[in-house]
Amino acid sequence: MTVKELAYAAQQHIQTSTGSIFKRAHIYELLATSFGYNSYAALTAESVFTDLPPACRVSLHCEQIQRRCLDIGYLPETAKAVATALPAFLLEREIGVIKFADLIAHWRLESAGHEWYDDEGEDNRENALEAVPSSSDARESTILIDGLNAAAIKGNGHAHYALALVHAPADADDAQDTGSEYWYNQALGGRVLEGIEKEWADAHAATLSTAQKYAHHLREAARLGSQQALLDLAEQFGDPAFFEQDRVDLDVDASAVARIAERMGREEDARRWLTIAAESGNTGAMRELIEEHDGRDPIRCWTWLYLAELVGVDLTKDEHYAINEDGSLYDDDVGGPAFVGGQDGVQLDPLDPKKDAMARKVAQALWAKMQ
Numbered sequence: 405m406t407v408k409e410l411a412y413a414a415q416q417h418i419q420t421s422t423g424s425i426f427k428r429a430h431i432y433e434l435l436a437t438s439f440g441y442n443s444y445a446a447l448t449a450e451s452v453f454t455d456l457p458p459a460c461r462v463s464l465h466c467e468q469i470q471r472r473c474l475d476i477g478y479l480p481e482t483a484k485a486v487a488t489a490l491p492a493f494l495l496e497r498e499i500g501v502i503k504f505a506d507l508i509a510h511w512r513l514e515s516a517g518h519e520w521y522d523d524e525g526e527d528n529r530e531n532a533l534e535a536v537p538s539s540s541d542a543r544e545s546t547i548l549i550d551g552l553n554a555a556a557i558k559g560n561g562h563a564h565y566a567l568a569l570v571h572a573p574a575d576a577d578d579a580q581d582t583g584s585e586y587w588y589n590q591a592l593g594g595r596v597l598e599g600i601e602k603e604w605a606d607a608h609a610a611t612l613s614t615a616q617k618y619a620h621h622l623r624e625a626a627r628l629g630s631q632q633a634l635l636d637l638a639e640q641f642g643d644p645a646f647f648e649q650d651r652v653d654l655d656v657d658a659s660a661v662a663r664i665a666e667r668m669g670r671e672e673d674a675r676r677w678l679t680i681a682a683e684s685g686n687t688g689a690m691r692e693l694i695e696e697h698d699g700r701d702p703i704r705c706w707t708w709l710y711l712a713e714l715v716g717v718d719l720t721k722d723e724h725y726a727i728n729e730d731g732s733l734y735d736d737d738v739g740g741p742a743f744v745g746g747q748d749g750v751q752l753d754p755l756d757p758k759k760d761a762m763a764r765k766v767a768q769a770l771w772a773k774m775q
Contacts (some may be wrong), residue, residue: 405455414490435490469485469486561629565632591605665677679693687722
């Protein structure tokens with residue numbers, strides 16, 4: 405079902421239920437009111453329809469529907485009937501709405517292998533996210549994809565980014581191995597394929613199409629100002645635009661950004677983002693800065709060492725433990741050959757008292773800022 409088909413079905417249902425004629429434009433407005441929006445434009449600016457359970461749990465605004473009917477000129481008895489008929493229709497069809505922001509937040513966590521959790525205990529947001537389908541389920545929802553596409557055509561960067569997440573390959577490394585490139589090229593050359601050869605060619609064509617949609621929507625989202633899309637472009641395609649911004653206003657794992665910069669050969673950007681991570685309390689970033697980036701600045705190295713102590717980690721301490729050949733932790737109950745894993749402690753030459761005091765002072769200031 406597309407959004408237009410939803411509006412048509414709702415129009416037919418309301419007209420049958422009330423015996424009155426309704427303009428299609430009014431149906432769109434009433435659908436928006438059903439989900440608490442003042443207008444259809446307001447709804448489509450931040451949300452999209454879905455027919456995937458449990459979207460039907462979303463509260464419907466019956467009193468607002470009745471008032472909206474009166475506002476646009478319908479008789480009181482008609483407005484009262486619509487306030488009953490339209491919610492019943494939406495509940496029967498399991499139609500709900502989901503905000504772009506909730507889709508994006510949920511799907512990003514999903515792609516990272518995490519379940520959604522609510523840091524701040526915001527009940528409203530938590531309840532809304534109960535109705536968020538997985539990105540794989542979303543591909544099967546015509547109305548959800550139709551709504552995202554319509555918003556994207558109008559230049560909504562959030563919709564473009566949501567579509568990029570929908571079309572993102574489950575495993576970027578394996579995406580191009582789906583199907584058969586050979587038989588796909590044979591079909592392009594005019595060869596008529598049958599059976600398993602055609603299935604392989606079609607599978608490869610579908611993979612290419614999905615990859616093209618992913619790249620297109622990701623680039624459009626970035627063009628429209630999505631910094632997360634810019635970061636994804638850097639990670640997936642080596643696009644440097646994210647690191648060339650004057651200002652980054654994005655809540656992101658700084659150490660993960662540093663990894664992306666390192667893969668792109670951007671050493672200064674890697675150092676910058678490791679510094680951000682270290683100043684937030686990431687002791688792994690502190691160690692890496694000491695060992696890989698700040699070795700020529702002993703005061704800075706000792707600053708990280710003292711900051712790590714304040715966080716509760718002694719970077720000078722050796723950390724060695726038994727592991728299996730594949731790097732997993734050794735289990736005595738299983739037995740077998742054991743290998744040594746872990747790392748040596750950081751070793752730094754002592755500072756003179758004045759410089760040491762300076763390093764401690766800076767570490768204390770960074771620690772206070774973290775608090």
